[in-house]
Structure formats: structure tokens, C-alpha cells
Amino acid sequence: EPEVTQTPSHQVTQMGQEVILRCVPISNHLYFYWYRQILGQKVEFLVSFYNNEISEKSEIFDDQFSVERPDGSNFTLKIRSTKLEDSAMYFCASSEVGTGGRETQYFGPGTRLLVL
Amino acid sequence: EDQVTQSPEALRLQEGESSSLNCSYTVSGLRGLFWYRQDPGKGPEFLFTLYSAGEEKEKERLKATLTKKESFLHITAPKPEDSATYLCARKGQGNLIFGKGTKLSVKP
Numbered sequence: 001e002p003e004v005t006q007t008p009s010h011q012v013t014q015m016g017q018e019v020i021l022r023c024v025p026i027s028n029h030l031y032f033y034w035y036r037q038i039l040g041q042k043v044e045f046l047v048s049f050y051n052n053e054i055s056e057k058s059e060i061f062d063d064q065f066s067v068e069r070p071d072g073s074n075f076t077l078k079i080r081s082t083k084l085e086d087s088a089m090y091f092c093a094s095s096e097v098g099t100g101g102r103e104t105q106y107f108g109p110g111t112r113l114l115v116l
Numbered sequence: 117e118d119q120v121t122q123s124p125e126a127l128r129l130q131e132g133e134s135s136s137l138n139c140s141y142t143v144s145g146l147r148g149l150f151w152y153r154q155d156p157g158k159g160p161e162f163l164f165t166l167y168s169a170g171e172e173k174e175k176e177r178l179k180a181t182l183t184k185k186e187s188f189l190h191i192t193a194p195k196p197e198d199s200a201t202y203l204c205a206r207k208g209q210g211n212l213i214f215g216k217g218t219k220l221s222v223k224p
Contacts, residue, residue, distance in 0.1 A: 004159075033211065043160065043203065045211035056210050091159050102148065102167065105212060107159035 002026045004108035006092050012114045013082055021077045021111045023092030032075045033093040033105060034067065036060070043091065049075065082115045089113075122204050122215035129222050132193045137218045139204030140186040148207035149187050151180050153200045154217065160203055163189075194222045 005024045013019050025032050034046040047057045049067055066078045075094075079086055089110045095103040119142045129135055141149070148167055152160035164173040166182040173180045177198065179190040189202055201219045205212040 031210070035212075042216045043205075043212075043214040045208070045213070048210045058211070089157075102165070104150070104162055104165055106162055107152075109159045110157075112157070 002028075004092055004094055004106055006090075006108040006111050008111060009109065010112045010114075012116065015084060015115055016081050019079050019082055019113065021079075021090050021092075021113070023075045023077075023094075023108055024073050025075055025092065025094030026096075026106060027073075029094035029096045029106075031055075031095045031097065031103065031105075032067075032069070033095075034077045035091045035093060035107075036088040037091065037110075038088045046077070079113075082113075084115050087113060087115045120204055120206055120213055120215035122202075122218050124218060125216065126219045127221070129191075129194055129220070131195055131222055131224050134190070134192045134194070136191070137189040137202055137204075137220070138186060139189070139215055141206050143206065146184075146206060149182055150205045150207070150212060151187070151189055152203040152205065154203055155200050163202075191220070194220075196222045196224050198222050 007022045032049040035043050037043045045058050047061045047067055048055045064080050068076050089112050091110045092108045093105040095105045121140045123138045148165055150165050151163040153163055154160045164180040169184045171182050177192050181188045199222045201217040203214055203217045205214040
């Protein structure tokens with residue numbers, strides 16, 4: 001069964017450093033998303049991406065964040081200068097183009113980011 | 117403000133003891149109500165999507181229902197392997213808006 005994959009599974013970094021989180025969405029999916037979940041809190045939307053551009057972003061997704069689809073398979077989230085409060089589990093999700101907006105988002109296993 | 121509220125926060129059941137989880141939302145014109153299962157340290161695993169009041173979906177011991185104001189996830193004769201956090205989410209413009217989840221523990 002096709003699935004979303006993410007690398008690395010864990011990342012430890014120093015405050016102020018740049019990190020890149022990688023995702024391989026399901027192959028025939030065209031919508032891509034990043035969410036995060038701070039420990040003990042709910043899953044929060046960051047950004048959605050379609051047709052090589054951002055289609056929607058939340059207030060969390062400020063200038064420190066960027067997304068890119070560098071090739072035909074990978075989808076990345078970059079945090080330019082990490083802060084302590086960026087420590088969270090980051091989930092990538094993808095969905096196919098559904099009829100009438102009826103698409104289901106499938107999530108990857110997540111990358112646990114710890115900023116020290 | 118967009119709200120998805122789940123109750124209870126935690127639920128402890130004995131194996132075989134059926135129960136229901138609740139998800140209420142405060143938006144008119146629902147564009148989709150989603151249920152996911154999340155195991156500790158893992159990503160949300162898709163279970164069901166509901167779009168219209170009165171709609172029902174079933175999978176093994178789980179059954180999801182939808183009214184105009186809330187959704188229920190019914191668990192019939194649960195087993196220990198059903199222990200997980202169950203997340204409810206409604207669709208926003210394109211994103212999903214999640215509730216805090218219900219942590220279900222099923223004891224043998």
C-alpha cells in the first residue's frame with residue numbers, strides 16, 4: 001500500500017541553525033501539506049502546496065519557514081533559524097485531487113525535531 | 117473561531133466494553149469530517165471521512181456517524197489493540213482543523 005515517508009525520523013539541532021525536513025508523498029498525489037504537533041497538543045496546520053506554489057498557510061508559517069518541491073518526488077520544509085519553540089513533531093501529508101474537494105489527506109510517520 | 121471539540125479527553129474501557137467518542141464542531145456548511153487514529157510517536161492514520169448528516173461508515177469494530185453538529189465514533193467490543201488516540205478533524209479551506217483527541221485505553 002502506498003504511503004508517505006519522511007526523513008529523518010529524529011533531528012536534534014542547536015537554536016539558530018537551519019534544518020530541512022524531507023518528505024516523499026504518495027506518488028499520484030498532487031496536494032502536499034505540512035503540519036506540526038507540539039508534545040501533548042493538537043495537530044496544527046502549517047502550509048499546503050499545489051502546482052509548485054503555496055496554496056494556503058497558517059499564522060505559524062512565518063518568514064522562517066519555506067517549502068519546496070525540488071524534484072518529482074521530494075517535498076521539503078526548511079526552518080531557517082530554529083527556535084526552542086520549534087521543537088515538535090512535524091508531519092507531512094499528501095492527497096490526490098478529489099471530486100468536489102473530497103480528497104483525503106494521508107500522513108507520514110513524522111520527524112521529531114528537538115531544538116536545544 | 118473555528119472549533120473542533122472532542123470528548124472525553126481520555127477513556128478507559130475493559131475489553132469488550134462498547135462506548136462512543138464525541139466530536140462537535142462549530143461551523144455551518146461542513147466540508148468534511150475526518151477521523152484518524154494516532155499511536156504514540158506516530159503519524160495520524162486515516163479511518164473515515166463523513167460529508168453529510170446521517171452518513172455512517174464502518175470498519176471492523178469502529179463506526180462513525182455524523183449529525184449537523186457532531187460526529188460520534190462508536191467502538192463495539194473493543195480489544196487492547198484499539199488503544200490509541202482518536203483524532204477528529206474538519207476540513208477548512210484546504211487544511212484540516214484538528215481537535216485535541218480522545219486517548220482510549222482498553223484493558224484486557
